[in-house]
Amino acid sequence: MAADTTPPAAPEDGLVGITIDGRTARVAKGTLVTDASAILGIHIPVYCAHPKMDPVAVCRMCLVHVEKMPKLQPACATPVSEGMVVSTERADVAKTREGVLEFLLLNHPLDCPVCDRGGECDLQDFAFRYGPQASRFPITEKVHFNKAVPLSDRIELDQERCILCWRCTRYYDEITGEKELVLQERGVHTLVNTFEGKPLTSAFQGNLPEICPVGALTNRKYRFKARPWDLQRTKGVCPTCSYGCNINIDSRDFEIKRFASRDNPLVDDMWLCDRGRDSGPSWNNVERIRRPVLRDATGSREVSVSEAVAAAARSLREVRERHGPSSIAVLGSAENTNEEIWLLQRLARTALETPHLDHQLEAFPDIGPEEHALGIAEIEQCAAVIVLGDEPEREAPVLTLRLFKAQTKRGVAIRRVVAQATRSLVGELPAEGLIGLIADETNREHATALAGELSRSHQVRRMTVTRGVNGRGAKDLGMLPNSGPGYTAVDQAGKAGRHILEASAAGLITGLVVMGGSVWSASVTPLLERVAAALEVLVVIDTRPGPLSRAATVLIPGHAIFEKGGTVTNMEGRVQRVRPALPPATQTPSETRILSALAAELGAAGWPGDHLLINRELVTAVPAYARAGNGGRALFEAAVRA
Ligand code: SF4
Ligand code: SF4
Ligand code: FES
Incomplete structure (x- = not known):
């Protein structure tokens, strides 16, 4: 039976009926033909069009036939209208695409084997899918332009790979407003260049190689590092600040090669800053703590994990018996996952019974959900x-x-x-x-x-x-001396981070547990030296060596954020999953398993060690996290009312 190609009737619902290649749909008025075709699962090739920028229709790659229109129309700049009938498969459309591609390839170098973009290049893909079988122009007659032109210490331009789609210059005009890139000359001589030849200074230039549809703009730090098909891709969250940009962690041979953007319109809107993007490979070569160590006046020795956990519990019990629970404090960090925070605050409040706990050095007085x-x-x-x-x-x-x-x-x-x-x-x-x-x-x-x-x-x-990838989660879940999980009141307010260290240096706190403190420890090294000299017990769980780990009486290796599962909460309260992207640098069990084993040694048996089970427990206790689920925002009552 022939398909019914009549667009549906038009009720007054703000939608219009459209038919593309015989498939019908009702889409919002004003939708572009490219977007409507994507809804219908029909591919229209584009170069200059970009989902985050206004259409300019300069490349002509997306031309389609629209019934009752005399010429082919650019789908990227044509809004749908009621009853519109579009064809993307007609012979004239296919011939035009071939022509556009032949034109774009006229002077394009045969660089695919050495181009960073090879394997994820729209020119390569469209030439294969829609292009002519062979070029009518001799390869020896190609006009050559400059290659490997540095635009900054981050970005390189290959002028002969450029297809003049204008995406890069529009990015600067529309997305950052910085206007650092321009088009120079006219016609066949047109070239992309920096404004007045000055190097790019934008803090967002790392996005350029991703928006360039070909290999004209490449990332100098990533050049020749890997081929797309060699990379293992894991969804993650940028670990560098609390904004929570969604990323793809691309690794090869157990090393992070790059962070690529992963569009979340509610958070990053597809963009990363250079600080976050460049932080990826820096995780590969950091010195790591790999084995548990016990240290006393006679020296230090490597031990098993269970010996380290038992020794930590024994020493903390002794401190508590000698000086009382208030002589113990617990410090975490904004790099701990929500599941780790959940157990860490519970360890402080119920197993060690101390009010002194925090996740950062600065005090956070009068905290409440209305500020979020x-x-x-x-x-x-x-x-x-x-x-x-x-x-x-x-x-x-x-x-x-x-x-x-x-x-x-x-x-x-x-x-x-x-x-x-x-x-x-x-x-x-x-x-x-x-x-x-x-x-x-x-x-x-x-x-x-x-x-x-x-x-x-x-x-x-x-x-x-907030500060740190999970500074918000630490606050929401009560890793604070003045607020419990879900911003509940606490019976007794304890000391905040820096006061804990000062009290330790003064001998008022004699037992300290620190998890992930290398994030903040470098800024207080002199104070930490006094702390280390005064403490009786210092239990450190951490990934990187530093003043804390060197002074620890019990040292247990931790896992970097790319080596474990769990959730983190960005500054607006969005709870997002992190997944292991690399094998762990240590054979020690995860931090959550260590904390649950430590609690058991302290007499609090039965705590979950698996992050999924801990998450189940925390969402039961903090309903805002249950409502947030995976990817939603944790909104607390006061915030909802605001
Ligand atoms: S450098 Fe890339 S993004 Fe810029 S105009 Fe050329 S092809 Fe387009
Ligand atoms: S550092 Fe912050 S703003 Fe920059 S990419 Fe990472 S999360 Fe986004
Ligand atoms: S993608 Fe439509 S004209 Fe370039």
Whole structure:
């Protein structure tokens, strides 16, 4: 039976009926033909079109036939209309595609065997799928341009591979607003170059090789490191800050070769900052702690994991018996997963019975969920956003791109405020609509005062840019001296991070457990030397050697974030999974298993050690995490009400 190609009737639902290659659908009015065809599973090749940029229709690769139109139309710039009938398979469409590809390949070098993009190149793929069988032009007559032109210490341009799609220059115009790349000359002589020949300085230039559809722009740090088919890809979360950009961890031979972006429109919107992107390979060569060690006045010796755990428990019990539970403290870090944090705070509160616990050195007074109400994507829905100081964007660089998008594409007024709260600010804000207020951990007090002032006239939603990949999760789950899991009240407030170290140096705390402290320890090395000299027991679980591990009486190797499973929570409360991408550098069991074994030695048997079982326990205890699930936001009651 012949397929019914009549587009469905048009009810008043804001949708329009369209037929592409005989398949029908109803899609939102204004949808581009390329997007509608993707919904129907029909492939239309594109070069200049990019999902995050406005259409310019310069490459003509996407030309399709639209019924009742005299010429082929660019699908990337043609919005659907009611009853539109499109063909992507007609002979004239196929012939035009062949022509476009033949033209693009005219002077294109035969570089595929040595091009970094080979294997993931749209020119290679489309030439194979839609291109002519053979070129009508002799290979010896190709016009050559400059190769390997450095645009900065990160990016290299191969001018003869460029197909002039303009994506890179539009990226600078539309996404970062920095205008560092330009098109020079005209016609066949057109070339991409940096503005006035100056090197690129953007903190987001690492995105260029990903948006370039061919191998014209390549990453100098990744050049010739691997072929796409040699890479093992694992979904992950950038470990460098609390923004939580989604990444693909590409590894080869048990080494991270690159971080590639993984589009999450609610978080990164497909972009990574260079700091995060470049951090990937730095994990390969770091010195690691590999074996458990016991240390006393006579020296140090390697031991088994069970000996180390038993020795840690024995010494902590002795300290508790001699000086009481308040003489013990527990410090974690913003690099611990949620499951590790869950057990670590439980170890402190129930097995060791101490109120002194924290995950960072800086105190976090008056913490509450109301400072975490604003989501990253919600920035675009605000009437105005106030950013206190420049630290939030330095802490979480991709936030800058979201703010720029909100301003340029959604008309959100962005105000950067450095001075203390002023009444004049209120008068400058739009009378209607939501006001976003973004602060970092150092200016929370200012944010609280300003939010109080603004909330008399406006609806205000706050965001605090936390530090470290899981700084937010550590706070949500109560790795704090003044707040329990889910921001519940605690019976007795304990000492915050730096006060714990100072009390240890003064001999008031005599037993200390530290997990992942190498993240913050380098900044307090002199204090740590005094701490180490004064403590009776220092139990350290860590990945990298440092002042803490060198002073530990019991040292147990930990796992880098790419070597374990679990979840981390970004600064807006989005709970995201991390998965093992590399084999562990140590044979020691995971941190969660070590903590559960330590609790058992301390008399608290039956704690789960597997991260999935721990997660089940924590979502039962903290309903906001149950509601968040995998990939959603943990919203606490006060935040939901805000
Ligand atoms: S360098 Fe790449 S992104 Fe830029 S115009 Fe050329 S092909 Fe397009
Ligand atoms: S903004 Fe943060 S999470 Fe995103 S890529 Fe940069 S460092 Fe990584
Ligand atoms: S992708 Fe449509 S014209 Fe370039």
